[in-house]
Amino acid sequence: MMKAGWKPEQTGRIFQALADPTRREMVERLSQGPVTVSELARPFAMTLAAVLQHVQVLEQSELVKTEKQGRVRLVRLNPEGIAALQAWVADRNGAWERRLDRLGSLVEDKREN
Amino acid sequence: MMKAGWKPEQTGRIFQALADPTRREMVERLSQGPVTVSELARPFAMTLAAVLQHVQVLEQSELVKTEKQGRVRLVRLNPEGIAALQAWVADRNGAWERRLDRLGSLVEDKREN
DNA sequence: GCAATACTCAAGATTCCACTTAACTATAAG
DNA sequence: CTTATAGTTAAGTGGAATCTTGAGTATTGC
Numbered sequence: 001m002m003k004a005g006w007k008p009e010q011t012g013r014i015f016q017a018l019a020d021p022t023r024r025e026m027v028e029r030l031s032q033g034p035v036t037v038s039e040l041a042r043p044f045a046m047t048l049a050a051v052l053q054h055v056q057v058l059e060q061s062e063l064v065k066t067e068k069q070g071r072v073r074l075v076r077l078n079p080e081g082i083a084a085l086q087a088w089v090a091d092r093n094g095a096w097e098r099r100l101d102r103l104g105s106l107v108e109d110k111r112e113n
Numbered sequence: 114m115m116k117a118g119w120k121p122e123q124t125g126r127i128f129q130a131l132a133d134p135t136r137r138e139m140v141e142r143l144s145q146g147p148v149t150v151s152e153l154a155r156p157f158a159m160t161l162a163a164v165l166q167h168v169q170v171l172e173q174s175e176l177v178k179t180e181k182q183g184r185v186r187l188v189r190l191n192p193e194g195i196a197a198l199q200a201w202v203a204d205r206n207g208a209w210e211r212r213l214d215r216l217g218s219l220v221e222d223k224r225e226n
Numbered sequence: 227g228c229a230a231t232a233c234t235c236a237a238g239a240t241t242c243c244a245c246t247t248a249a250c251t252a253t254a255a256g
Numbered sequence: 257c258t259t260a261t262a263g264t265t266a267a268g269t270g271g272a273a274t275c276t277t278g279a280g281t282a283t284t285g286c
């Protein structure tokens with residue numbers, strides 16, 4: 001049954017974090033490796049303050065960890081965050097598949113898609 | 114490198130749909146099998162109109178399909194939606210892992226977590 | 227020390243979302 | 257036909273989310 005490790009309250013914060021296109025782009029960038037807040041900000045037409053707020057949302061969702069080094073703040077992906085997301089999705093998908101298993105080779109009353 | 118089938122515009126709608134706790138609960142319910150809008154609504158302290166709006170969001174995200182049968186509307190999970198989400202997550206996770214591969218067995222400068 | 231850099235914080239403006247109400251349509255049941 | 261059921265639509269409200277401005281603080285380089 002698996003029931004991998006995702007806390008329901010964290011799941012909400014993760015989906016909410018990734019609901020924003022800016023933050024999804026940031027995650028893409030971060031999957032190439034850690035960067036400073038300023039580097040993270042470069043592609044975006046918005047103030048540093050706004051970028052920082054996005055970083056804070058990502059951090060609260062645990063998708064990201066940050067660490068201050070001198071006057072710079074390094075942002076890096078937190079593998080546990082992505083793993084938690086993946087666990088939730090796999091779990092939902094699993095429920096779906098178990099249902100199909102129970103149906104066996106029966107034909108549904110309507111052929112859907 | 115694999116690049117599974119997720120359209121970037123759909124990804125946004127999916128995350129946005131699942132950012133709402135009510136809609137996540139609906140997906141849970143739907144993973145047990147299809148239900149009518151009224152049945153979907155039962156657990157929630159909100160009007161049918163509100164529930165319908167949630168269903169529409171889920172449908173636009175392609176996480177769900179609906180079909181009108183008489184005066185009832187059946188709502189069912191769309192496996193392709195979950196699959197698209199899973200593909201996105203796996204892709205991000207993949208990028209992360211490829212990066213770790215490049216690092217080989219090097220130890221990071223800081224033990225994080 | 228002094229200036230530049232890199233962020234940080236708080237307040238306010240918009241814009242977006244979830245929800246309600248109220249009226250309406252279509253189907254089913256008696 | 258009449259009523260009840262199930263859903264649909266449009267308009268409006270309140271609160272949360274995003275972004276800006278305008279300040280401030282800590283570090284680095286000269």
